[in-house]
Amino acid sequence: MRKFKTESQKLLDLMINSIYTNREIFLRELVSNASDAVDKLYFRSLTDGSIELGKDELEIRVAFDKNARTITVSDTGIGMTADEMEKNLGTIAHSGSQEFKADNDFSDTDAADIIGQFGVGFYSSFMVAKNVKVVSRSYGSDEANVWESDGVAGYTISAGEKEGHGTDVILSLKDDTDDEEFSEFLSEWKLRSLIKQYSNYVRYPIHMLVTKSRELPKPEDAGDDYVPQYEDYLEDEVINSMTPIWKRRKSDVSDEEYAEFYKSDFHDFVDPQSTISVHAEGALSYDALLFIPGRAPFDLYSRDYEKGLALYSAGVLIMDKCADLLPDYFNFVRGVVDSSDLTLNISRETLQRNSQLRAIAQKVEKKIKGELEKMRDNDRDGYEAFFDNFGRSIKFGIYASYGSKAEELAPLLLYFSAKEQKYVTLAEYIEAMGEDQKDIYYAAGESVDRLGKLPIVKTILGKGYDVLLCTEDVDEFALQAMRTWQEKELKNVSTNDIDLASDDEKKVAEETTEANKDLFEAMQEILGASVSKVEVSPTGMEAPARLTAVGQMSMEMERILAQGPGDSMARAEKVLQLNAQHHAFEVLKEAHEAKDQAKLRLYTDLLYNQAMLVEGLPIDDPLTFAEEICKLM
Numbered sequence: 001m002r003k004f005k006t007e008s009q010k011l012l013d014l015m016i017n018s019i020y021t022n023r024e025i026f027l028r029e030l031v032s033n034a035s036d037a038v039d040k041l042y043f044r045s046l047t048d049g050s051i052e053l054g055k056d057e058l059e060i061r062v063a064f065d066k067n068a069r070t071i072t073v074s075d076t077g078i079g080m081t082a083d084e085m086e087k088n089l090g091t092i093a094h095s096g097s098q099e100f101k102a103d104n105d106f107s108d109t110d111a112a113d114i115i116g117q118f119g120v121g122f123y124s125s126f127m128v129a130k131n132v133k134v135v136s137r138s139y140g141s142d143e144a145n146v147w148e149s150d151g152v153a154g155y156t157i158s159a160g161e162k163e164g165h166g167t168d169v170i171l172s173l174k175d176d177t178d179d180e181e182f183s184e185f186l187s188e189w190k191l192r193s194l195i196k197q198y199s200n201y202v203r204y205p206i207h208m209l210v211t212k213s214r215e216l217p218k219p220e221d222a223g224d225d226y227v228p229q230y231e232d233y234l235e236d237e238v239i240n241s242m243t244p245i246w247k248r249r250k251s252d253v254s255d256e257e258y259a260e261f262y263k264s265d266f267h268d269f270v271d272p273q274s275t276i277s278v279h280a281e282g283a284l285s286y287d288a289l290l291f292i293p294g295r296a297p298f299d300l301y302s303r304d305y306e307k308g309l310a311l312y313s314a315g316v317l318i319m320d321k322c323a324d325l326l327p328d329y330f331n332f333v334r335g336v337v338d339s340s341d342l343t344l345n346i347s348r349e350t351l352q353r354n355s356q357l358r359a360i361a362q363k364v365e366k367k368i369k370g371e372l373e374k375m376r377d378n379d380r381d382g383y384e385a386f387f388d389n390f391g392r393s394i395k396f397g398i399y400a401s402y403g404s405k406a407e408e409l410a411p412l413l414l415y416f417s418a419k420e421q422k423y424v425t426l427a428e429y430i431e432a433m434g435e436d437q438k439d440i441y442y443a444a445g446e447s448v449d450r451l452g453k454l455p456i457v458k459t460i461l462g463k464g465y466d467v468l469l470c471t472e473d474v475d476e477f478a479l480q481a482m483r484t485w486q487e488k489e490l491k492n493v494s495t496n497d498i499d500l501a502s503d504d505e506k507k508v509a510e511e512t513t514e515a516n517k518d519l520f521e522a523m524q525e526i527l528g529a530s531v532s533k534v535e536v537s538p539t540g541m542e543a544p545a546r547l548t549a550v551g552q553m554s555m556e557m558e559r560i561l562a563q564g565p566g567d568s569m570a571r572a573e574k575v576l577q578l579n580a581q582h583h584a585f586e587v588l589k590e591a592h593e594a595k596d597q598a599k600l601r602l603y604t605d606l607l608y609n610q611a612m613l614v615e616g617l618p619i620d621d622p623l624t625f626a627e628e629i630c631k632l633m
């Protein structure tokens with residue numbers, strides 16, 4: 001009996017005692033080893049003229065025996081000598097597990113999780129097997145050897161017998177317990193679905209004997225009441241599909257095939273809106289197949305949504321959702337990346353540090369952006385549909401990066417134009433700007449309809465300028481994070497730093513404000529902390545009054561934050577601006593001059609509250625407001 005190396009023993013202990021649901025990855029690991037072994041023989045045959053391989057000689061086979069409780073994974077690969085068995089199966093030889101050596105406290109659940117996700121090769125067999133037997137014959141040798149272990153005591157290597165080169169790995173499954181069932185793997189259906197799930201794109205055929213049913217020939221003397229008889233029989237079938245769709249050129253694959261693959265692999269019932277296929281060769285070789293879904297999954301903006309692309313290493317699935325391959329703002333993209341430059345046993349930590357992976361992620365991001373720009377320029381309807389589904393992620397990207405991603409992402413934005421009554425890009429907005437317009441104007445609120453009716457929006461449109469109407473809660477935050485676009489300031493029309501008035505208009509407004517100082521102070525007193533100032537509006541408008549906000553916090557932001565969790569005390573600092581041309585202003589002045597406190601209070605309240613309502617903000621006391629209106633009737 002030979003002992004395992006210390007590190008290997010630690011890993012084995014963990015495998016034997018692990019209780020994950022993910023233990024099914026053992027099959028993926030064994031198939032991948034089989035595929036590696038076949039690869040090695042194949043590559044050797046390319047350079048060694050003496051090796052003649054028959055056309056169908058390279059294969060993998062999975063079999064099970066219900067009574068003996070065994071699962072066997074066989075290959076016709078290069079095989080191992082006794083020395084190689086000692087070296088390869090007695091120690092953790094491979095790179096992925098090297099990482100595990102550094103991280104040697106296996107008791108901690110995080111480490112256990114990582115095994116579940118990435119596997120650690122051959123030893124993962126011990127998650128399901130109480131005994132593992134490896135019968136192998138190295139190519140070119142006439143003797144076979146048997147490596148056998150229960151994982152605990154150590155292993156033995158002895159002479160054995162095997163026809164032909166290659167390896168059989170025979171697992172004797174653990175006994176079922178109350179908590180754990182291992183017999184589930186002793187089923188054709190289960191093994192087949194595991195092969196499909198994890199090893200569908202392995203380059204060599206994975207054979208399995210499958211049970212089929214056929215009708216027995218009708219006996220000659222069968223009467224009229226003959227009922228057809230059936231029998232079960234076994235047939236050899238190749239389970240995996242071998243050539244991954246992402247390895248095929250886009251010109252060779254139909255849209256329907258892509259759509260079918262997308263729908264079945266990503267569990268969607270709607271065709272993808274766009275399909276991006278990438279084939280890179282050279283310093284970094286990989287294939288990628290990316291999809292922009294045709295609709296947003298219901299949980300896209302919930303905490304449970306997991307972004308990521310499936311990551312394959314030479315056809316073997318490493319990870320279902322590799323988050324590092326996608327930036328958050330493209331979290332809606334689904335797809336696959338396959339690179340032979342990556343090792344199979346890559347752990348979550350090494351993944352982040354993996355420079356190849358980072359380089360692929362950058363390329364993937366560029367491709368997605370390029371595709372979106374193409375769609376924006378060539379298929380505007382399609383792009384608008386895309387943007388309705390996923391524009392929010394892009395806006396979040398700008399906001400979350402404090403604007404540092406704006407350069408890249410802002411060209412992808414669409415906003416509803418109050419003037420054009422359709423979506424426009426920021427570039428189109430600027431293009432349409434007249435010479436006298438300095439800034440980009442936007443209004444944020446609940447609906448396009450409502451925003452279009454804001455007094456200030458009407459005023460701006462009246463000047464011939466356009467206003468972008470923003471109805472998503474992230475809009476204002478993203479635009480504020482950007483601050484400017486192509487040297488034009490992005491200005492919220494509901495804040496009072498927008499500069500629409502001429503110098504003359506401003507001067508007149510200031511003078512009128514000064515002349516009515518008394519009145520405004522009285523009104524300010526009535527309104528208390530609700531407004532920080534009452535003044536005459538320098539910009540002409542139809543409405544008698546409007547509210548504007550001072551500083552960073554707008555009224556729409558106040559509204560959004562109030563809807564959020566907890567009790568947001570964040571308030572916009574508001575200024576009540578009066579229209580000095582409006583009849584209401586005269587009435588206020590008269591009430592003040594007549595020292596009619598009750599009337600001044602009534603009109604001030606009414607003007608303030610109706611301005612609040614117009615801005616889409618809740619008023620403090622709707623009942624009193626309603627009563628006040630009745631008083632006027």
Ligand code: ADP
Nearest residue numbers: 033034037079088089094120121122123167345
């Ligand atoms: P990895 O595949 O990452 O190298 P494993 O733990 O899966 O690590 O396998 C350890 C080693 O055992 C392999 O590198 C290989 O040399 C050897 N091995 C495992 N399975 C086979 C097989 N079916 N045929 C030949 N060699 C094998």
Ligand code: MG
Nearest residue numbers: 032033121122
């Ligand atoms: Mg392996």
